[in-house]
Amino acid sequence: MTDTTGRQGDHAACAPDRLEGTLPSHPKYLPLVRAITVEAAELAGIETETARHLMLAITEAWSNVIRHAYHNAEDQRIDFRFEASPGELLIEIEDHATWVDPSRIASRPLDQIRPGGLGVHLIQSTMDDVAYTRNEHGGTTLRLVKRVAPAEDPTS
Amino acid sequence: MTDTTGRQGDHAACAPDRLEGTLPSHPKYLPLVRAITVEAAELAGIETETARHLMLAITEAWSNVIRHAYHNAEDQRIDFRFEASPGELLIEIEDHATWVDPSRIASRPLDQIRPGGLGVHLIQSTMDDVAYTRNEHGGTTLRLVKRVAPAEDPTS
């Protein structure tokens, strides 16, 4: 998102090996977020079934930002970064709301059957690492990592 | 890409009604760019056939940046913006290379059958507006506009 690298006019800032972007906090963008996830997973050599689990985790995480960080405001910004490296896919989702104590971020007990309160559980059971940290905007960054058995890179 | 809006800690910068992002100049990202295009077109209420034409125009424009602006270097940055408003979809593709005189950007005559030299023609016959301008990074920004008959917004 930030570009602090020097610019020499010619062939300036070197691109990171990742997709960075910003979308408004409107739930209508969720299919787009999932489409990006599927393609990023394919680039990272992640098999289809795992990619479907990723779609779910990203959807839950993104929805939580809309609901709990932005209280359903539809015009706030959500920054995201997908970074594929051999053996893992890193996804960061960043809000500009307030910092929430991660100990307060938890789903209901699973044996208690009621609507809602499943998202965080689904994120945790799908991803290898889940970390909430305070970001430079005073909001929360959710860092999700999925590790995969390193496969040969089909693109090289 | 740039974030110069003031930040008040709480509910800071207002999101633009668009997707902004950055990808490396490697051709392996083209399917991802097309996936984003398809979803953005759907959000703009663009019908499937037109969306397929858009996929082609974006692919040609993106490939030209890799080939002609970055001379096939795969680690340079390409910034993009999709902006859907009622009746039109705006797409901007921005390189950090050098500014090229737009009069030099043209395809071969169509009746001259040889490989290559079709991209700009395909972009122009698909999009309503095509404009190359010099950007703040000293490179070229390609601004593409597709206008559509305004339909009812299915999301509101």
Next chain:
Amino acid sequence: MKITHETEGTAAIFTVCGQVDMHTSPELRGSLRKALEGRATPLVVDLGQVSFIDSSGLATLIEALQAVGRYGGKLRLCGLAPDVRKLFDLARLSTIFDLRDNRDAALK
């Protein structure tokens, strides 16, 4: 997401197509509400053409399950693709719902 609705005697059948998430589940909830108000039973939700469902979709189905329970009706889900079925497992919901293979089995 698209929803079509049919009735057969006291039964109501909803066929859901596409992706169910926070953006589309309110529409699903709204469709089901009418059948719940009419005390339809069995209330059949055919998920055979659903390619994705998130926790808001599951929440909507749990609400419906609780609502039919209140008037002594039955909720049946059918046609779940393996991917969608896996999600029910992940949320440990496969056992609380009455999952049927197809519509005919769900109407019996």
Next chain:
Amino acid sequence: MKITHETEGTAAIFTVCGQVDMHTSPELRGSLRKALEGRATPLVVDLGQVSFIDSSGLATLIEALQAVGRYGGKLRLCGLAPDVRKLFDLARLSTIFDLRDNRDAALK
């Protein structure tokens, strides 16, 4: 993109599947090169499972057309989906290629 390759007498048949763009067309070019070196005729490229093709894919096919011409062979494309066919029209290439409905028609 995936390519499979068969031979039938002097004919070579390539079945292309997926998206052909700047990233994948070099692989298509490489596959066709071997058949061109062996002077295969007719050289059949089945595009029935191609969902997308860009100008680099078209360029690859024009190169192949010119190469078969040099040894007096024939290039035939078949199975184009309407979307892909439209692209050939857009590039005014529908008339310079020998487009056939299906593989059988392309091998005749």
